[in-house]
Amino acid sequence: MYGTAWKRHATTHLAQLAVTSGFRAIDTANQLIHYEEALVGEALRALEEQGIKRDTLFIQTKFTPLGGQGGRPPYDPTADLTTQVRQSFYSSLTHLDTDYVDSYVLHSPYSRRGLAEADWEVWTAMEGLYQTGKAKMIGISNIMAAQLAQLCDQAKIKPMVVQNRCYAALAWDRQVREICHSHGIIYQGFSLLTANPEVLADPEIQTIARRLDTDPAQIIFRFAMQIGMLPLTGTTSERHMKEDLQAEQLELSREEIQRIETIAL
Ligand SMILES: NC(=O)c1ccc[n+]([C@@H]2O[C@H](COP(=O)([O-])OP(=O)(O)OC[C@H]3O[C@@H](n4cnc5c(N)ncnc54)[C@H](OP(=O)(O)O)[C@@H]3O)[C@@H](O)[C@H]2O)c1
Numbered sequence: 299m300y301g302t303a304w305k306r307h308a309t310t311h312l313a314q315l316a317v318t319s320g321f322r323a324i325d326t327a328n329q330l331i332h333y334e335e336a337l338v339g340e341a342l343r344a345l346e347e348q349g350i351k352r353d354t355l356f357i358q359t360k361f362t363p364l365g366g367q368g369g370r371p372p373y374d375p376t377a378d379l380t381t382q383v384r385q386s387f388y389s390s391l392t393h394l395d396t397d398y399v400d401s402y403v404l405h406s407p408y409s410r411r412g413l414a415e416a417d418w419e420v421w422t423a424m425e426g427l428y429q430t431g432k433a434k435m436i437g438i439s440n441i442m443a444a445q446l447a448q449l450c451d452q453a454k455i456k457p458m459v460v461q462n463r464c465y466a467a468l469a470w471d472r473q474v475r476e477i478c479h480s481h482g483i484i485y486q487g488f489s490l491l492t493a494n495p496e497v498l499a500d501p502e503i504q505t506i507a508r509r510l511d512t513d514p515a516q517i518i519f520r521f522a523m524q525i526g527m528l529p530l531t532g533t534t535s536e537r538h539m540k541e542d543l544q545a546e547q548l549e550l551s552r553e554e555i556q557r558i559e560t561i562a563l
Contacts (some may be wrong), residue, residue: 313341327360331368358401383423402433406440443473466562519545
């Protein structure tokens with residue numbers, strides 16, 4: 299999945315380049331502090347003109363709570379949370395020039411531990427969007443294992459997607475991945491490279507990369523895929539886009555997978 303955070307005015311060009319390079323899934327958010335969702339929409343229009351149809355792409359965006367908006371929310375900040383979700387969602391559809399999104403994600407829970415009233419109100423509003431058919435999947439990001447377990451236990455509609463930062467030192471978010479696995483939730487991992495520079499530099503990873511005639515970055519992406527993750531990359535380089543996609547062709551042995559799983563523990 300191609301991530302469009304921090305691209306600013308280059309978002310249109312890079313999102314387009316990612317798709318023409320072979321990516322079919324794009325991640326954005328209705329959060330101006332980090333994303334230019336409307337420029338993703340421009341890229342989608344340009345791609346449509348090139349003959350790449352909307353329904354061949356997987357478009358994911360997010361509802362970002364007020365605390366993460368940096369002062370320019372795409373909704374009335376004094377409105378109740380249900381209204382904020384609806385306003386943000388319909389503004390996303392306008393930005394993306396589409397009448398549905400493939401996945402709609404709560405950017406982070408309101409609570410650091412457990413789930414509070416605000417989390418349930420927002421989740422219920424997202425369930426409502428799922429029920430309209432305009433959000434084909436709903437999910438949550440930046441969530442701890444205990445919170446995810448609670449959401450899966452108590453929600454009317456369980457999350458279908460989880461998007462989390464992945465630290466090798468936390469066994470690549472193993473606890474959350476295990477919950478996802480048992481509930482059939484797609485686990486999307488981000489910051490696989492940027493959160494784990496020591497793993498990229500590890501001599502064992504370098505040896506595996508040499509064996510497969512590739513770079514440590516591809517070893518990490520392939521490892522992520524082989525343990526069931528959907529990895530995100532936010533590369534700005536056309537060469538890295540191609541290389542990141544080529545990681546799909548690699549095959550790590552069971553021993554290599556086991557070694558990488560525990561490399562930072
Ligand atoms: N839900 C959330 O709260 C949240 C938070 C952060 C990110 N995200 C999502 O995740 C996406 C990805 O973010 P990220 O933090 O994983 O990545 P990122 O910050 O965009 O960084 C990727 C880094 O890895 C480098 N890179 C990529 N492919 C490479 C390769 N093959 N070889 C060497 N270097 C390579 C890139 O450099 P080059 O540009 O030079 O290739 C870049 O410096 C974001 O765009 C966003 O969509 C979500």
